[in-house]
Amino acid sequence: MRAVVVEKGHPASLREVGPGPDGDGLEPGQVVVDVLWSGLNYKDGLALAGDPGVARVSPLVPGIDLVGTIAAVGPVSSGASSSGSAAPSSPAAFAVGDLVVATGAGLGETRDGGYAERAVVDTATLVAVPDGIDARRAAAIGTAGLTAMLSVLRLERDVRPGDGEIVVTGAAGGVGSVAVAVLSRLGYSVTASSGRADELGPYLQSLGASSVIDRAELGEQGKPLRRPRWAGAVDSVGSTTLASVLAETAWGGTVTACGLAQGSDLTTTVLPFILRSVTLAGIDSVQAPLALRQEAWSRLATDLDLELLDSLTTETTLDEVVALGPEIVAGRVRGRTVVRVGA
Ligand SMILES: NC(=O)c1ccc[n+]([C@@H]2O[C@H](COP(=O)([O-])OP(=O)(O)OC[C@H]3O[C@@H](n4cnc5c(N)ncnc54)[C@H](OP(=O)(O)O)[C@@H]3O)[C@@H](O)[C@H]2O)c1
Numbered sequence: 001m002r003a004v005v006v007e008k009g010h011p012a013s014l015r016e017v018g019p020g021p022d023g024d025g026l027e028p029g030q031v032v033v034d035v036l037w038s039g040l041n042y043k044d045g046l047a048l049a050g051d052p053g054v055a056r057v058s059p060l061v062p063g064i065d066l067v068g069t070i071a072a073v074g075p076v077s078s079g080a081s082s083s084g085s086a087a088p089s090s091p092a093a094f095a096v097g098d099l100v101v102a103t104g105a106g107l108g109e110t111r112d113g114g115y116a117e118r119a120v121v122d123t124a125t126l127v128a129v130p131d132g133i134d135a136r137r138a139a140a141i142g143t144a145g146l147t148a149m150l151s152v153l154r155l156e157r158d159v160r161p162g163d164g165e166i167v168v169t170g171a172a173g174g175v176g177s178v179a180v181a182v183l184s185r186l187g188y189s190v191t192a193s194s195g196r197a198d199e200l201g202p203y204l205q206s207l208g209a210s211s212v213i214d215r216a217e218l219g220e221q222g223k224p225l226r227r228p229r230w231a232g233a234v235d236s237v238g239s240t241t242l243a244s245v246l247a248e249t250a251w252g253g254t255v256t257a258c259g260l261a262q263g264s265d266l267t268t269t270v271l272p273f274i275l276r277s278v279t280l281a282g283i284d285s286v287q288a289p290l291a292l293r294q295e296a297w298s299r300l301a302t303d304l305d306l307e308l309l310d311s312l313t314t315e316t317t318l319d320e321v322v323a324l325g326p327e328i329v330a331g332r333v334r335g336r337t338v339v340r341v342g343a
Contacts, residue, residue: 004063008058031100032120037067038066038139044325060109061113061119063116066139102125104286115339143286148234151175152303159254169234195215221244225275232249234258253276258283
């Protein structure tokens with residue numbers, strides 16, 4: 001099979017790597033997936049560059065997302081419970097031919113991921129692609145779209161449409177674009193913050209943003225409390241942007257934080273929390289429990305306009321994805337990129 005491989009001391013490259021897994025030697029709870037599509041996430045860009053914080057084993061097939069059909073199912077564990085307490089993802093829940101999506105859970109970081117024609121995946125992390133979403137669109141959603149929806153699920157616990165403006169930072173990126181699209185469709189009024197506000201303003205408005213601001217407005221360290229502007233926020237940028245958003249969030253607002261495109265630092269004070277009851281909510285998709293992933297995927301099936309998703313999606317191939325790694329790390333990729341693998 002063909003696979004992109006990253007090996008310590010070597011640039012990532014597309015190679016022939018032998019026949020690939022065929023189901024022999026699978027452990028209970030594992031399946032072989034014929035990969036149809038993968039995606040390009042910020043983390044994949046880091047892995048393609050050999051960043052040891054992401055590519056934690058060598059050699060490694062990057063690709064933190066994959067969508068495909070099950071080609072082989074491992075044996076059912078002899079210890080499987082029949083009491084009803086077994087995870088809903090027990091191997092029996094999947095059959096050969098099922099269309100599934102896997103995101104995170106070590107794929108493309110500590111184990112081979114989606115940039116190969118076949119992959120071995122733990123069923124405990126697999127989600128059946130919801131009806132109505134095809135394989136390409138599931139990959140277009142991928143980790144970034146799942147993370148956007150996890151952010152929305154957290155935000156809507158505290159903030160309702162009509163409460164005020166929601167700011168989405170890194171809005172033209174993968175997480176940001178899907179967050180803008182979903183929040184707008186749910187009736188929230190969304191301000192998109194982008195470093196490409198001039199160039200991509202019309203794009204962000206087409207996703208539903210009611211206004212677009214230059215990210216420089218939020219990018220500098222300033223006072224810890226400023227004029228309240230936001231009822232809530234979805235931040236994928238971190239650093240001084242997140243500090244500014246916290247400083248400008250109104251009483252009782254919630255800010256979700258999932259990313260570090262600007263930096264992993266966060267210099268703030270307790271003032272937004274103790275004087276405005278602001279909540280800072282962390283979002284992690286990689287180890288999110290299966291029930292939460294399933295809830296998020298089923299909400300994506302109803303609350304994401306799939307034609308809008310198509311409009312924010314670009315397609316590439318295994319041959320071309322290596323060259324795109326530095327582009328996403330530099331913040332030059334727009335929306336989501338799907339990687340055609342076996343489709
Ligand atoms: N916690 C999780 O489970 C999880 C899951 C997915 C992603 N993430 C993280 O979330 C972040 C976004 O991921 P993604 O896949 O959406 O990446 P992406 O497509 O590259 O989007 C990131 C966006 O951030 C903005 N940006 C880039 N550099 C910046 C800088 N120096 N200062 C301010 N803004 C900057 C850019 O948007 P504009 O051009 O619009 O400014 C860029 O498009 C990454 O840090 C990623 O690791 C976390």
